[in-house]
Amino acid sequence: HLRPPYFDLHIELVSPRNQAHVDLLPGKSYALILLRTPSDVRLIADLKLNNEKIEGGHYIMFDKRKQIYRCYFAPSNIGKHTITFYAKRGDSDLGQYSSALDFKLDVTQMPLNPISFPKTWKNFFDLGLEVISPQNTHLVKLNNGADHIQILIKTPENVELLGRLQNEQKQKVKGGDQVYYNRRKNIWRCKFAPDRDGLFEALIMAKKKSDPGSYTSAVAFKIEARQIPSSPISYPRTWAPFYDLGLKIEAPRNRSNAIWADNASYAEVLIQAPNDVQFSCDIKYNNVKIENGSLAQYNNDKKLWQLLFAP
Structure with missing residues (x-):
């Protein structure tokens, strides 16, 4: 017709x-x-x-x-x-x-x-993105105590990705995504961790590295989450150097919040790093740096960087 x-x-x-x-x-x-x-x-x-x-x-x-x-x-x-x-x-x-x-x-x-397709935008094709996994589905089921899903995306070298996990009310799940480029395998790993049972949307945005503008939507999957653990995992915000330098967070594990114990005078983050990597750190309140509120030191006994924060 x-x-x-x-x-x-x-x-x-x-x-x-x-x-x-x-x-x-x-x-x-x-x-x-x-x-x-x-x-x-x-x-x-x-x-x-x-x-x-x-x-x-x-x-x-x-x-x-x-x-x-x-x-x-x-x-x-x-x-x-x-x-x-x-x-x-x-x-x-x-x-x-x-x-x-x-x-x-x-x-x-x-x-x-039967198959289904993830939602795609013009950006997905214009920038040459390719979904490696999961294939032939728009819906990823998360159950039996699994705490996150992983989407693998291949892109040209000049493209970078950003993730966002949102619930059915279109609210962003804080600490719900971790998107990074795995240089060893030349692939983007996009992890999404729902904070409760229900339906979620895992949105992947993209742009050219040379483009000063903002990221725009490229591809989205639905997540059906069931039996999410009572202490769901979450991800701290990370940038490319975290992965490029081979850093690893030893504590706190699988959470986006640093813990300030009742009897402690500071919150502690422990990071494993190669010998030639140095750290500095700061803590901000309402985007204002707190003077003398943080300390970065190498702990020789634990062979870890100790980042201390005192709000």
Whole structure:
């Protein structure tokens, strides 16, 4: 079913030709539609069953080599589905998309290995990101006492990533993410630790290292957390040098807060580091440094750096 924007925006349907329906590809869990558009036209789509959008049901990628959009649609149930494409002119995310064409997808039998797709943004493709793990799913289940998930992403050398974990109310989970580049394996490790049971979104943002602007959304997964430990783990905020220099936090482990015991006069952080690494530290209250509030010293007995903080 072709609508006026299809013609106005000069969209070309490459495959399937001359039919208003699509089928799952033989032996696959998805249907594939190929479209060509002028360079200034952007496409988005959705897959619906009984007028309800199917989460993780579609994935649109632009094939730069062939200059076509490859659009994948993966049902999660049997039934008569509707695929709708929306289009607009202009390269920014602003502006109104109009429905341009739609197809019917009638699923009478579910494939043996149903798949789903994480949510992706234009940035994901423009910056050349690739999800290594998990594959073929938009939902990661966390249960049986597991306390975090890990997403592995490959990027070009000039791209850096940032993570954010948010709950169903779209509130950021403090200390809920740890995203770093593993130089040994040339891969980004993105860890997310929900602080309770429920549904969460693990959002990965990206930008070019040379870009002074802010990070923008690239890819997002849903996390279904069950039986999260009563003391959930959390991550302190870290920067690239932490991993590049091979540092390791010995205490406190798996938490984003330093502990100030009742009978102690300071809070202590213990860090293991190579011999040629030196430390300094400070403590701030309302972004103002507290004079004489911190001390960094090497503990020869423990072979650890001892960072002391007295609020």
